[in-house]
Amino acid sequence: MSAIYNFNAGPAILPAPVLERAQHEMRDYQGRGMSILEMSHRSPEYETINAEAAERLKRLLDIGEEYHVLFLQGGASMQFAMLPLNALPPDTSADYILTGAWAEKAYEEALRVGRARAAASTADNSYRSVPSQADLALDPNAAYVHITSNETIQGVQWHAWPDVGDVPLVADMSSDILSRPLETQRFALIYAGAQKNLGPAGVTIVVIHDAFLRRTSPNLPVMLRYVTHVKNRSLYNTPPVFAVYMVNLVLAWIEEQGGLAAIEERNRRKAATLYQVIDASDSFYRGHAAPEHRSLMNVTFRLPDETLEKRFVAEATAQGMVGLAGHRSVGGIRASIYNAMAQEGCDALAAFMTDFMRRNG
Structure with missing residues (x-):
């Protein structure tokens, strides 16, 4: 193959050693005589992959049992709705800090679910920056504060997290998760589509603190409840098996890089x-x-x-x-x-x- 440099925004480049290992294991996973694509998600082989990926992600994020790692479907766009459905009670509102196109989309979806406020926006400068702390008009009684850590379209990124007091901080980290050390303990929930830094399209990572989980609504369809997926270790229904397998390989590669x-x-x-x-x-x-x-x-x-x-x-x-x-x-x-x-x-x-x-x- 000729050398290609892949600068696509997503689905994006994957580490060559990961692709080579996946190719090697494609037809015969660990001597089973079949592909991981064909195996039951209840098989010991897949349950090991599922558990390994969750534990590797916890190690890289330096978090303990107070956080739960979920492998879901629907992309970050599903989380735009799933988050407020679970965590935005009808008697309160959520604060959204608008820094680009993806923050806008998350905010617009929250407005369809409940009450949300634009606590700050840099739209007036065409989203060339993130707001300063002084520019934040935060509600101390908000259900949560939502940020988008990196905007792929405008090319802006948070380099210092906002101070939101005692309000839970939530972030869409689809495009920069695991690109740098993270003060994970500052966040009540993080979500990320895998197709930029973690693996192929088809799986979405959610990292949720137990205290935030306990505040989520029980009055939702079963598949839309975070609690459902925590209780079932992301195995309530058939997960995106191959995508999680690839995420596990990418996480191992990140560890190998130091x-x-x-x-x-x-x-x-x-x-x-x-x-x-x-x-x-x-x-x-x-x-x-x-x-x-x-x-x-x-x-x-x-x-x-x-x-x-x-x-x-x-x-x-x-x-x-x-x-x-x-x-x-x-x-x-x-x-x-x-x-x-x-x-x-x-x-x-x-x-x-x-x-x-x-x-x-």
Whole structure:
């Protein structure tokens, strides 16, 4: 195979050793003579995978038995509704901090379920930043405060968590979970679609504190209750077996890299490689996010005009760098450099950016 650098925002690049092991085990998992895709989710083999993945995630997040790890379906978009259905009583409201397109979607879904407030928004600066602590108009009686830790479309990221007092803090971490060490104890609930940093599409991770779980509503359809999935260890119904198997392999790979501190160092180097080209380009490349709020996962920028942007994407694709077109709602360029992207890929893109500017600037 020729070398391809995959900058897609999701489903995204997976570690090569993980794909190679999955390929090796595809037809015959651990001598069973069948694929993990064919095995019962009640089999000892799958129950081991399920338990291993949960324990690995707890180790990486440095959490204990007070937290529960769930493997659900429906993506983060399902969690936009499942969270308020479980945790937003009719006699209260929830605070949402709006920092981009995905925070907006979570907020809009909460409004369909109950009462929600926009406690802060950076929409007036086209979501180039996250709000300062002084900009937060938080309700001390809110059911929870919701943030989106990293916005894939706008390319902004929280680098310091907001102080929300005694109100439970909830985060959509779909695009930056396990990209850096995390003060997990500050969060009552974290959810993340796996298809960016954890595995393939099809499984959603939910990490929920026991105290927050006890506050959730029992008056829901069984499949929509967090309690159902905690009691059944994510095995109430047939789970996305292969996706969880892949998550387990990715978690093992992260541990082999040295854990989250080593992953963060690697991610900072990769992001700096690209941001340095942008900052040195004399505005030929214009980064969307304010420098202090730039994402380490999604580097977003514009060129002088859309014609050049289309040429940039076409030429990069011809050189084996795929997935660089910005989200259809905003255009521009987006390089998604999740955990599995090697430094080599960012070096290749930086060299291409420099050459493209030389030829077109």
